Amino acid sequence: MRIAVVASGLSVPSSTRLLADRLAAATAGRVDGAEVAVVELRELAVEIANHLTNGFPGPRLAAAIETVTGADGLIVVTPVFSASYSGLFKSFFDVLEPEALAGTPVLIGATGGTPRHSLVLEHALRPLFAYLRAVVVPTGVYAASQDWGTEGDGYADGLAERVDRAATELAALLSPAAGSRGAPRAAGADRRAEADEVVPFAERLAALGIDPPADRRGG
Amino acid sequence: MTGMQFGIFSVGDVTPDPTTGRTPTERDRVKAMVAMAQRAEEVGLDVFATGEHHNPPFVPSSPTTMLGWIAARTERLILSTATTLITTNDPVKIAEDFAMLQHLADGRVDLMLGRGNTGPVYPWFGQDIREGINLAIENYALLHKLWREDVVDWEGRFRTPLQGFTSTPRPLDGVPPFVWHGSIRSPEIAEQAAFYGDGFFSNHIFWPKEHTQRMVELYRRRFAHYGHGTPEQAVVGLGGQVFMRGNSQDAVREFRPYFDNAPVYGHGPSLEEFTEQTPLTVGTPEQVIEKTLTFRDYVGDYQRQLFLVDHAGLPLKTVLEQIDMLGQEVVPVLREEFARRRPAEVPDAPTHEALVRAAATEPEGATTA
Structure with missing residues (x-):
């Protein structure tokens, strides 16, 4: 099973990549023969911009697109910028062919400085991947800065539990028995x-x- | 002019020269295009092709007017288009305009059909862009018929029906102009070219070679499928883009400001990246020869090579120098080298004379009375 991870954090290291890695590890541990490939959009920023203006990908972006569109499942994580996914994150999905992710199981994640932006998963990422006709797992994982240092409370599970729940959902879609559940692709x-x-x-x-x-x- | 044909094609953009800030007038640009065509003939090139556009900053809206003027001032040059909009022009008018041009130019005419790249042209000409492929299919089916049948009855989805219509003048010698179908990425158009046994032209200049390779491979395979010959006998044309000086550093230094500000790809990748990833060559004539010869490695032996030399605000003087270098230094070597590599069964580039000979040997020739 090929799992592609798309992370659009800008700093190195980034909390976006940290969350992406946690999600990837939790998913890989639940899927037999999982092969994980990570695409850091920061390294492709110029090629993505060039693709937007010229209509074709440079060699590194072409390889990244191949990785993402050829994967059996996707984990995508963006920082929250101005109340939505980052422009770089959106631009990467803008240059994919319209049908390229149809039927692909996707786990969505986002990071931010404050928990007040956590619904970005539901009002920005989930509609984007619904439009792309991907199959988005029910649990999205949002990590605010404070989540890295706190437990869950009476209202929500802690980050570790949410990561595990989302990974379990993605792994279920990737299992051979789930073949008939996802859309054909x-x-x-x-x-x-x-x-x-x-x-x-x-x-x-x-x-x-x-x-x-x-x-x-x-x- | 057997074997391969070499020439230039122009998009006809009016772009300020980024090194001087001067913008040519539309008159300057139109006259520059015809000057390029005349120089192309003088230095021994075979083809001049003009684009067709209906919006600024482009001037060539009326290709057969321009080509008719050039026809009167040249003797050998083949006059062509890159491209003629099969989607938004009335196929009846295409049939008439190009047959007229054929007579005036003594057969030195062919044309390349394309769908265009400017969305609003469809509504401006009363069409629906969502029907782009269907327009290309239906309009060409009618054009094909108008050139081969003296009296046409026609009813389609996109134009007024015709009853007992004869397109005049009839094609010269009863042989329609050769048609190339141009497309960057639509397999339907490669299939169309293959179905009719027409030529297929890949613009080639803005995209990595893998795209061109896949489209040409599809066209060749389907050409054979439809019984027109072997895949190697399909008729292929390619675009290319060059800027040359005696030494490559001078070429790069002089071309860079034009590249950096060019319509389409300017303000994007670096000149070095673009040269690496697309057929663009900026360097010496020897480097152009070397790179152009690699084209046949991925499309096979082909019939026509057109170069873009005049866009992005390059002054006419510089453009004419490029045409001189093509004619004097590049094309003679390319002719020889391509010919040396070319197997005997690969057909020559199409000419009116060759099409007339072929029609004469066919059991059922054209239905022209």
Whole structure:
């Protein structure tokens, strides 16, 4: 099982990467033969901007896109900037092909300085991945600065419990028995092979009600 | 002009020269384009192709007007387009305009069809961009018929029906202009080119070679599938983009401000990155020769190579120097080297004369009376 982790923290090290690593480790421990690959968007910031203006990815971004679109499951974590995901985080998903994540199980995470932004998972990340027709697990994990040093309370579980619950949910979607539960999807390479398959031209003409030219009939 | 054809294609942008701040007038730019075409013939290039645009900062909205002027002042040059908008032009008018041009230019005419890259052109011309592929399919089906049948009855989804319509003038010698279908990333268009046995042109210049490679491979495979010949016999054209000086540091230094401010890719990746990732060559004529020869490694032996040399505000004098270098130093070597590598079964680039000969040997020739 290939698990890709997308982290868009800007500092090194970042609490975003820290959360991403915790989520990845908790998930990998619950999935047989898990292979985890981490994509740090900070390192791809210039190539992502170039892709937006030019329409094609540079070599490192192309490899990252391959990793993400070819994965069986995704863990995505962004810092909260101005009440939403960071622009870098959004830009990375903007340059993916529209169908590239359809049916892919995704665990969403976010980090921030204050717990007041925790609903960013529900009002920003979850709609984004719903639009991309990914399958988002029920538990999203938000880590405010104070979560790294406190237990849960009467209102919510602590960070460790939430990480475990989210990882369990993602692992369940990645288990072979879950095959029928997620939406059908093809891995990246298969999807590209499909893109190379063309609709025979006669069918396109027929759909428009056009007779093929005389020397092309029956061909 | 057997074997491969070499030429230039222009998008016709009016862009300020970033080194002087001067912007040419539209008249300057139109005259510069025809001057380029004339110089291309003088230095032995084979093809000049103009873009078609309907919005500033581009001038060439009316390709056959421009090409007709060039036809009157040249003798060998093939006049073409890159591209003619098959989606938003009336196919009847394309049939008429290019047949007219064929007669005026004694057959030195072909055209490249494309869907364009400017969304609002569709509504401006009364069309729906969501129907882009279907427009390309239906309009070409009608164009193909108008050039091959003297009297056409037609009913489609996108234009007024025709009853008993004859497009005039009829194609010169009963042979329609050769058609290239241009597309950067739509497999439907490669399939269309393959179905009709027409040429396929990959713009090639803004994207990494892998995209071009996959599209050309698809086109060649489907060309063979439709019984037009082997995959190697499919007719392929490529774009390219060059800037040359006698030594490569001078070329890089002089071109960099134009690159950095260019429409499309300016203010993005560095010149070095773009040179690494796309077919752009900035350097000596020898470097251009070397890089261009690598194109056949991933598309196979092909028929037409067009170079972009005149965008981003480059002054006409510089552009003409580029055309001189292409004609005098680059293309003669490329002709020889490509010819040396080329197997005998690979067809020559299409010309009117060759198409007339081919039509004469076909059992059922064109239906022109």
